[in-house]
Amino acid sequence: MVALSTHRLGARFGSRQVLREVSLPLCRGGEVVAVIGPNAAGKSTLFRRIAGILPGCGECRLEGVRDAERAIAYMPQDQTGTAVLTVFESVLLARKQVSGWRLAADDLTAVERALEALGIGSLADELLSELSGGQRQLVGLAQCLVREPQILLLDEPTSALDMHRQLEAMCRVRSLAQDTGMLVLIALHDLNLALKFADKVAILAGGTLHDFGTAAEVVTADNLAAAFRIRARVEACSQGKPCLIVDDAI
Template sequence: MVKLKVKDVEFSYASVPILKNVCVELAESEMLSVVGPNGAGKSTLLRCIDRILSPQKGCILLDERDIKKISRMELAKKVGYIPQSTTSIFSATVFDVVLIGRRPHISWRSSEEDTEKVLETLQMLNIEEFAMRDINELSGGQQQKVFIACALSQEPDVLLLDEPTSNLDIRHQLEVMDIIKTIVREKRIAAIMAIHDLNLAARYADKIIMMNSGKIFSAGDPVSVLTPENIKHVYGVESEVMDKRGRPHIIPIRPVGFV
């Protein structure tokens, strides 16, 4: 069943076009990776889907309803967004940060149910031991898990992630990706992830779209999108793509035309 449909979306910042004719379809329990060079419009696409930005043309349908017709608060119960890096955040315990994710569901007092949800999410991400620690004392990888927990306690149907693995060591990269994959399967969430690491994208995504200057250059399963030709055209990089257990593995060789 189609959960999310992005139809002919166009977006420009003060007449500089960022997105042109972007169409995406995503079903529940599906994980889509958006790849492309810097400035290709990956983050802008995520922001449009969460209505942080409003596209000038086209529409975005969530369960066949136009998101423009859904109130902010209602949308917040359906779409969770984990932006790239955080501006320094105020001092708060991990528990309280995750509790903030319950915002769309609570009025003023948090209920027993909210507490239970927070505990459940902390357990899911295996960060219970940090619950009472201050978030600013944690490492980058641990903080990222806290923010994922924050978005999950929102109980969204669609999860948007902007570079969830940037600044993380390889162990945390894999942990975070495994967690996301598991959540997508178990909670039947649809996830869209903007990501730079082509190998992580190839390994975890069900579908990949490759963007180039605001347009979708190629879309499909990892094998059909991550080809040497596409990578050369979009990134200007010569590469070798190998097959690792049915998933492509990319080894970049050199920038095209660079001596």
């Protein structure tokens, strides 16, 4: 089974240290790990370090991977579409980047399957540049899924989606992790989504790892006050499920 941990990961932008010795405990395949924290906490930088596209100190440790260069798929926040490609072409291109450039029938099937799984099969012939922000996010997610990675890094993939699409996308990601043994690390601002879908939660604040554990262990009033500067509480709703209630800013 695939697993990932980090040891004292760091990163700088010029003279500014933006990630400081982040050591994530072992995260295993089949899990959804929500990475939460305020703006500029270092979430995107952490993902870019794990994906290997940003240099820095420390170590990212992978276990059980088939091919280290193809094991990780990373979806950044920015999904601006500038290429003159259709949705189908862009997702097919993402697949061929990891499967070789010779086109096979199963490549086309994989693209169709990824689009349909996210409910965007009807957009297959649309140009990327003509899509809404939410539609581009779903295409970006399809581009990751079609690669069939072992580790999926999603940087705020639901920020431009309406509530229906958010739940659809999160359900799909949750099912993929459970069914395929994929490890999913997902940066979220909506903490109720983290409470609903995440097996583990990592809180980043000020470029460091503030806490890590199950949602019940980590999403607490004390941690929310320290990391987010809010007065908030997690209470059970009428169905007995945890729900975040925010009372005030500190």
